[in-house]
Amino acid sequence: MNDKDQPSYHMDLEEFRQNAYRTIDWVVDYLANVESYPVLSQAEPNEVRRQLPAEPPEKGEGYDAMLRDMTEIVLPGITHWQSPNFFAFFPANSSPPAILGEILSAGLGVQGMSWATSPACTELETHMMDWLVQMLGLPERYASHTDGGGVIQHSASDATLCALLAARERTTGGGSNKAGCDGQLVAYTSAQAHSSIEKACMIAGIGTENLRLVDVDENFAMRPEALDAQIRADKAAGLVPFFVCTCVGTTSSLALDPVAEVAKVTSAHELWLHVDAAMAGTAAICPEFRFINDGVESADSYTFNPHKWMFTNFDCNAFFVADRAALISALSILPEYLRNQATDSGAVFDYRDWHVPLGRRFRAIKLWFVIRYYGVQGLQHHIREHVALAQEFKQWVIHSDDFELGVDTPLNLVCFRHRDGDAVTEQIMHTVNRGGDMYLTHTRLDDHFTLRMSIGQTNTQRRHVTSAWEQLQAVASAVTGS
Ligand code: PLP
Numbered sequence: 001m002n003d004k005d006q007p008s009y010h011m012d013l014e015e016f017r018q019n020a021y022r023t024i025d026w027v028v029d030y031l032a033n034v035e036s037y038p039v040l041s042q043a044e045p046n047e048v049r050r051q052l053p054a055e056p057p058e059k060g061e062g063y064d065a066m067l068r069d070m071t072e073i074v075l076p077g078i079t080h081w082q083s084p085n086f087f088a089f090f091p092a093n094s095s096p097p098a099i100l101g102e103i104l105s106a107g108l109g110v111q112g113m114s115w116a117t118s119p120a121c122t123e124l125e126t127h128m129m130d131w132l133v134q135m136l137g138l139p140e141r142y143a144s145h146t147d148g149g150g151v152i153q154h155s156a157s158d159a160t161l162c163a164l165l166a167a168r169e170r171t172t173g174g175g176s177n178k179a180g181c182d183g184q185l186v187a188y189t190s191a192q193a194h195s196s197i198e199k200a201c202m203i204a205g206i207g208t209e210n211l212r213l214v215d216v217d218e219n220f221a222m223r224p225e226a227l228d229a230q231i232r233a234d235k236a237a238g239l240v241p242f243f244v245c246t247c248v249g250t251t252s253s254l255a256l257d258p259v260a261e262v263a264k265v266t267s268a269h270e271l272w273l274h275v276d277a278a279m280a281g282t283a284a285i286c287p288e289f290r291f292i293n294d295g296v297e298s299a300d301s302y303t304f305n306p307h308k309w310m311f312t313n314f315d316c317n318a319f320f321v322a323d324r325a326a327l328i329s330a331l332s333i334l335p336e337y338l339r340n341q342a343t344d345s346g347a348v349f350d351y352r353d354w355h356v357p358l359g360r361r362f363r364a365i366k367l368w369f370v371i372r373y374y375g376v377q378g379l380q381h382h383i384r385e386h387v388a389l390a391q392e393f394k395q396w397v398i399h400s401d402d403f404e405l406g407v408d409t410p411l412n413l414v415c416f417r418h419r420d421g422d423a424v425t426e427q428i429m430h431t432v433n434r435g436g437d438m439y440l441t442h443t444r445l446d447d448h449f450t451l452r453m454s455i456g457q458t459n460t461q462r463r464h465v466t467s468a469w470e471q472l473q474a475v476a477s478a479v480t481g482s
Pocket of ligand 1: 156
């Protein structure tokens, strides 16, 4: 491929082929052995960097050395999110079909900012978003044949920011994009909402002082009457309420805000309603869990992360709007160098107008592969399996002499703590995590240090959950001396 008289430093395609085979072998071996590593990386601060040369190499190196350093330097600094013993945070799970889709995306290397820069990148994405509407039983108004539509974003944080920007522009008639915010706009979310809503208010110029954290009930779900009262108070003070973010599955305790009741408030006050179902949204693949989305038909936008619980590796967020014109008019900008006939025709989606960055990866392939490989039934099977395991774990906690529930959580999360209080509970967590056989994290509920058992890694089976429970009990006995 190279002009004969020119030197080349590129990896030639035959060498690439051989190295690609070795790389996929490395990944398969990693996944096959993932249970043998400590789930939480035991690396000390700076341990990884200490092993890296201070200067970049002047001359190119062989691939052997690179792959060796992956094993010797990088692996010890990895916390193994793909271990079936990973019960921390929320999952960021993956699967072989997703990884294969990712490889193909990198191989094609397209940048799908506009329809014209790779029609398949846009059209496959639109099609996957429409499939998700069907698979999750989402309202038809989010499908592309209506005024709405879906788009893949990098993260739920980006999706929420875009919803907030669209709401801001709808409320100010496009004025904030031109003249900036006037400091009068007020947004609302629950006191248990994810920090990404506050961050969106920082980025969008709303200001964190203009984000109201609405009171929650005993299950940590938003109280619609408190929302209504706050909106009325703000209006009476001359402020302009414009946006409500409600959560289907909060990060701390998977609390389900009553979306239908919240929607009555937002429609009475004509506010934009956004639904953040980042992790729990995947559950709606199973008809018996679709109750979590009651009321979503009234929302202006909805988001969930296939990159959390739907076997599709990070990054892959799905974001839906009922009125795509509101989103596009908030984010669209068309410099001369991006003009093309397809854009001018108005017959295509240019997804660069649906989010913050201009450039975009071909992320729909991995989603396509996951959905095709598992089929809806396969996905349902594994989601049900995770939920059943969490519910079984919950029963063990309920019947335990040592532990108690923090709150009764639905689906695949269990919040629990030791009966002897915060210090013991915290010590148990640090001890099991240091042991390396499992990894779980915590939150604070009603001001109690509370453990979160989050079950959603692709390969988590009953034996992993029973072993986690045995470890927790053994460590609790050792810590309390009982
Ligand atoms: N919303 C909720 C409820 C979450 O739990 C999370 C992350 O765990 C987010 C938003 C942010 O997700 P992302 O990392 O995709 O921005």
